[in-house]
Amino acid sequence: MSDEPVVIIGAGPAGLAAAWECIGRQLRPVVLEGSGMVGGIARTESYNDYLFDIGGHRFFSKIERVNRLWQEMLGPDLLRVPRLSRIYYQGKFFRYPLECVDALVKLGLLESLLIVVSYGRAQVRPSAVEETFEQWVSNRFGRRLYLTFFKTYTEKVWGIPCDEIRADWAAQRIKGLSLMVALANALFGNARSKSLIDAFDYPARGPGMMWQRFQEEIVAHGGTVRLQSEVIRVEHGKGLVSGVVLQEGGCLQTIAADHFISSVPITRLVQLLEPPPPAEVVVAARALSYRAFLIVGLIVKQADLFPDQWIYVHSPDVRVGRIQNFKNWSAAMVPDAYTTSIGMEYFCNTDDELWRMTDAELIALATAELAALGLAVPTDVTDGVVIRQPAAYPVYDRDYGQNLKTIKDYLTIFKNLQTIGRNGMHRYNNMDHSMQTGIMAVENIRGAAHDLWAVNDEEEYLEEGKAAGIGRSVLESILVQSFARMDKVAMATAIGSVCGLLVLAATLWISSRDPNPAASHLRLLAQYCIGYTVTVQGAFVGFAYFFFWGFLAGWLFAYLRNFFLAVYLFHLKKKSALLTVKDFFDHL
């Protein structure tokens, strides 16, 4: 292992994946973590031996190396969990992802009919203006479906009315299945939705177990993970970072290195740089924001409250957005099987009244709301705990793209500093993509030239292709060939020529070989082709007739094939659009 350390700021999934990759590549990782535990947003907190996630963390990835890494780290401790989740809406629990019959029964015939009519109207007469989330969704799925399944929950998560959320954010979030992916699915089976919806992996003692194992392995192989080590300054000069200043137990210490990898929120990184960046970069960083998240853990004196891992709460009467039942993720999340630990999840901003409420007030609110939803009686709630996560969701507001670009452009001057992860890149990355950026950053140190900003969900469709055992170019060429439009005149000319030439050749052959060609079966063609005889002259008449009929048949065939293909593609497009709604809330 090289003596020169690679300094990694942050021990979340991205930082730890980078550190582990360093070990594999003979580099010495020094991970500096400001808090007292590893895992970042994907940590597991413990309260009186009850374990809580910061939002349930499903382990699911299309990236093979990440899946392998998870398996290698935890082996049998990585459980396969069959998924059950529902939506609470108007006093009823709808299976989620939505199922047609279930939704129909629970919404009732009249409401279902109104949804279908409103969907049809949106298809025929969509609104010409499409600037907001509300307009975007209503245009695609109908206003009624929007009001039923989109509005309330989306507003709870983002804290702003749907008519103030921009349409391009919706397009970005609901892009899940492009037509290309739908076509790939049609050809190779619907791998994505099946695997996302049906089951996922989960460590027996919550996601924190995975990150603790990473920490142990990194340390066992010569790396360093320092907790309670907050980086308070990143010093630089001449386009290179020279060192970081960290605060550990009241003492300051400087660590120098050749390479630095940061997973701290990019806005914070800008503040840490010394000397400070130009004013426009500081302004851009100030303009980027995050949505916060808090979870109120309740201990309930009941063995079985409900069977779901989580419930989305669409009801506007309560403030809770999602409810976790941790023992349904893994039985080891509770120390006593006769009790249940519930996570009441609230989305908010750090200057909201909700965020400023005391723990006791939040526990009282969560208990009352759990009871209002009919999921438990208040007297069964024996204890509670509040866990706060300030920067949970990077906000994609109107100007975030430009602001992020300003910061990114500035950071490119540093030849030995890479930013990775979710908040490190102000990206909606899940654990797998966060880890992927960490791994690639280390590969860059070893000479690769990865663009970390290119790591995102777009890759999923490629991964599907890989799952089907084929590469991108092959997949694309198969799709392009299979679904290309047929040229009607070319098809008609080809079929006409083949038919005409067959008759020409057969007539010439018989008329030159048969001693009595006029008696051959071919003469019967005269019944359909007036003027046809089994002679040299008749061969050309036959050619003309059959070229004409063949041309007509070929043209019609190509026309019908194009027509039905267009109908099929339209159907696929609509189906893929509807399919994205099926698990929309999983990606919100």
Ligand SMILES: Cc1cc2nc3c(=O)[nH]c(=O)nc-3n(C[C@H](O)[C@H](O)[C@H](O)COP(=O)(O)OP(=O)(O)OC[C@H]3O[C@@H](n4cnc5c(N)ncnc54)[C@H](O)[C@@H]3O)c2cc1C
């Ligand atoms: C509610 C919720 C549910 C989610 N569910 C899923 C899911 O089901 N599946 C999934 O794959 N992903 C999920 N995610 C996303 C997942 O949590 C993130 O992708 C992942 O945690 C990002 O890892 P990271 O290392 O980039 O950042 P983080 O997890 O944010 O880690 C960054 C680390 O840097 C440390 N740090 C910050 N500043 C400093 C400093 N100055 N000095 C030292 N250390 C510092 C922090 O303490 C933190 O430990 C969810 C996220 C949320 C909010």
